[in-house]
Amino acid sequence: MNGKLFILFEFGIPHYRGFLLEKLNASFQEIVAYHADDKFSGTFENHSSKCKCFGSGENKLCIFNVFSLLSASAIVTTLNLRRPHTWVPMLLLPWKKWIIWGSGVGENSSLIVRFLRRILLFISDGFVVYTENGRKKLIEFGYSDEKITVAYNTLKIENSCLTSGEKYFLYVGRVQKRKELDACFHAIKKLQKKLLVVGGDYNDEISRLKVLADEEGCSDLVEFRSPIYDDAALKDVFSNAIAYVSPGHVGLGVVHAFGYGVPVVTFMERNHAPEFEYCNKHNSYLVLSDNISDALYECLNKPVEHFKRRESAYCFYKENLSVKNVYNAFFCQFERLGISTDKTDVQDIP
Incomplete structure (x- = not known):
């Protein structure tokens, strides 16, 4: 026994x-x-x-x-x-x-x-x-x-696969101030590309972000959705994503992103969770400054390099996660x- x-x-x-x-x-x-x-x-x-x-x-x-x-x-x-x-x-x-x-x-x-x-x-x-x-x-x-x-x-992702979405930049997880999602607002306005935020509110952060988006003049480019727990629905969300953006802090969202071959965009000099160590120059966009615009621009305008990052992200998931x-x-x-x-x-x- x-x-x-x-x-x-x-x-x-x-x-x-x-x-x-x-x-x-x-x-x-x-x-x-x-x-x-x-x-x-x-x-x-x-x-x-x-x-x-x-x-x-x-x-x-x-x-x-x-x-x-x-x-x-x-x-x-x-x-x-x-x-x-x-x-x-x-x-x-x-x-x-x-x-x-x-x-x-x-x-x-x-x-x-x-x-x-x-x-x-x-x-x-x-x-x-x-x-x-x-x-x-x-x-x-x-x-x-x-x-x-x-x-x-x-995370156990039953339906992981390599994707090639081009519809929007994506964040999935708890919507917290430390994620610094507002750091993307100037860039998405300039690039005219949508940011989809999926997750539960934390300390009324969604209201704060809506105000900031309105002030930046990009409220029509920022969409908020309630948390998603269904694997099929999550796959659909990630499959249409250009990149996973969490400028100020990353955690298990990195695993979900890599499970679908979605590169991560984040600032390097932040107090990240251990999952940040999965990110490197081959599978993510690691930003040294506090200006994330160049990284988002590269996602859209350097398709060959971007797809290589997708492949590297998915490969890291398959081999290590x-x-x-x-x-x-x-x-x-x-x-x-x-x-x-x-x-x-x-x-x-x-």
Whole structure:
């Protein structure tokens, strides 16, 4: 009989982790996912358990029965030092098999934080990191290369394909001020090309953007649509896109864009999510200045170079962002630690 797997989520359960949770659920006797029920509202059938939480925001204190972890064959934690429920159990039960899942060592240079991080890394038995750069930083920090596997942060896109849309520039995701979508307004007015924004409002940002578009004189070129979750509808939206624009911040939108061969246009010098590392000069338009007009102009007026970026974006998705790679990263950890699973060969996964 296969063992029991626990997963400690720093926030709620992200909906885009569903494909991995389903795979793990089919491979273990039982899975229990403890979460804080904030930021993300995904669910995992009857196998998730909300922590008892106090306070709010980044420093929310979450509590669960730590001794339930005694029955675990392995414990995966999305380590966040601001969320003690993701690391205090490591100190209490250091002999259990701990696998950290996250972006890497972080940038905080505080002596206390670095000391605590070293202790937790010493306790851990493995690390599933989001990017190759995260892997490199872990090794520089002194973590064993043999204990690291890379699982690029990704989405399961059943209908991914190379597209060649020419109708509009596109943004899909939460409509937030940090995305700096208004940086495109002057350019789309000059180029007379539409910007389609698909996503939910955040802090009344859509109203602010409508005012700015009106002031710029391009309100007829900016269209807002409600969030889309259906795969077929998303494919239709991306299939008609020239490029995916998120000037001020990029995250998982990069994965969706690359899944349909749509290059990304963004500023380089911003506080991006780890997915920014997927972007390079071959598959994206990385803007050094705060003027995005030249990049959008190139999208429209250099078709040969633009299509090469499309091909490179789609190729990156196929080679690096496949769900098979994510499965491999986790099951390599389990196998290395001698944990029995009912693993389907990833080569058989469509």
